[in-house]
Amino acid sequence: MYVDWHRQEIIFKIIYYGPGLGGKTTNLEYLYRQLDPSIRGELITLKTREERTLFFDFMELDMGRINGKKPRFQLYTIPGQALYQHSRRILLRGADAVVFVADSQASRLADNLNTLVDLEEKLISLRRTLARFPWVLQYNKRDLPDIVSIDRLQQSLNFLQVPAYQAVASRGVGVIETLKGVINLLLQA
Numbered sequence: 001m002y003v004d005w006h007r008q009e010i011i012f013k014i015i016y017y018g019p020g021l022g023g024k025t026t027n028l029e030y031l032y033r034q035l036d037p038s039i040r041g042e043l044i045t046l047k048t049r050e051e052r053t054l055f056f057d058f059m060e061l062d063m064g065r066i067n068g069k070k071p072r073f074q075l076y077t078i079p080g081q082a083l084y085q086h087s088r089r090i091l092l093r094g095a096d097a098v099v100f101v102a103d104s105q106a107s108r109l110a111d112n113l114n115t116l117v118d119l120e121e122k123l124i125s126l127r128r129t130l131a132r133f134p135w136v137l138q139y140n141k142r143d144l145p146d147i148v149s150i151d152r153l154q155q156s157l158n159f160l161q162v163p164a165y166q167a168v169a170s171r172g173v174g175v176i177e178t179l180k181g182v183i184n185l186l187l188q189a
């Protein structure tokens, strides 16, 4: 969190984290299309030729007022591909909350878990930890045939019992709910 006294703004940084191809960029693209331009800024995306996130995607959101100050939410996605370790750590620095976008497909169960471990390692290197950090889970791609049950996903990923949302980000299902969930958690914290 960062307070800009001059502009009377409180700035929060929310990171969409998760395995490669899980749907992080798709969440931001949907929000960009769906939200009124008066409350959101431009969507900045940096992609490889294969449509994979290269460094990050970024969009800002303005909402109401809290104690006279305007909260501004900066949404970032991280690049999920293994080789971008360093970028992920940089992006996590100063993060106020995380949305962990898990891929519901059975073939991605191990990738989800490994990426959650990767997130925890990076948080620890920044002297934080998932147990005392505002984060929510999104079980994405619920439309695909070979998916794991919500119970099984909860057992393998949600050991800290954080709020969890089902989604089909490519159709916008669950995207706004997830964002509301993480903002609520952030404002409680």
Ligand SMILES: Nc1nc2c(ncn2[C@@H]2O[C@H](COP(=O)(O)OP(=O)(O)OP(=O)(O)O)[C@@H](O)[C@H]2O)c(=O)[nH]1
Binding pocket: 018, 019, 020, 021, 022, 023, 024, 025, 026, 027, 051, 052, 053, 054, 077, 078, 079, 080, 081, 140, 141, 142, 143, 144, 167, 168, 169, 170, 171
């Ligand atoms: N069927 C289905 N496809 C989805 C869903 N969400 C995203 N996708 C697709 O999955 C692919 C990867 O989505 P991205 O949003 O680029 O994934 P990412 O997590 O940003 O991936 P990286 O940038 O590499 O970390 C795209 O082809 C999306 O259209 C979903 O809910 N259902």
Ligand SMILES: [Mg+2]
Binding pocket: 024, 025, 026, 052, 053, 077, 078, 079, 080
């Ligand atoms: Mg991406």
